[in-house]
Amino acid sequence: MYIIKVKGKAKIPDYIQVRDADFVLVAYFRADRPMKSVEKFGLEGKEEQLEELIKSLPFGKLQKLEL
Numbered sequence: 001m002y003i004i005k006v007k008g009k010a011k012i013p014d015y016i017q018v019r020d021a022d023f024v025l026v027a028y029f030r031a032d033r034p035m036k037s038v039e040k041f042g043l044e045g046k047e048e049q050l051e052e053l054i055k056s057l058p059f060g061k062l063q064k065l066e067l
Helices: 047-056
Strands: 001-006 015-019 025-030
Touching: 001 047
Parallel strands: none
Antiparallel strands: 001 015, 015 025
16 A cells, blocks of 8 residues: 655645555545544554654655555
8 A cells, every 4th residue: 555645725634645556545534633544444553653654754755555
């Protein structure tokens, strides 16, 4: 899976996209509320690691999600 942080503009918040190996969108959620969606793409129990990763992600850079 891959992850990318998208910068919001004006009143639109920052978002996180999670994509599978074929770059198909698996999850899309607000960067400030990531814990509501982790069950949907199989990362339960890794919430703290995901939260730290999201904080350190640069905007617009696609990275391989390795948790």
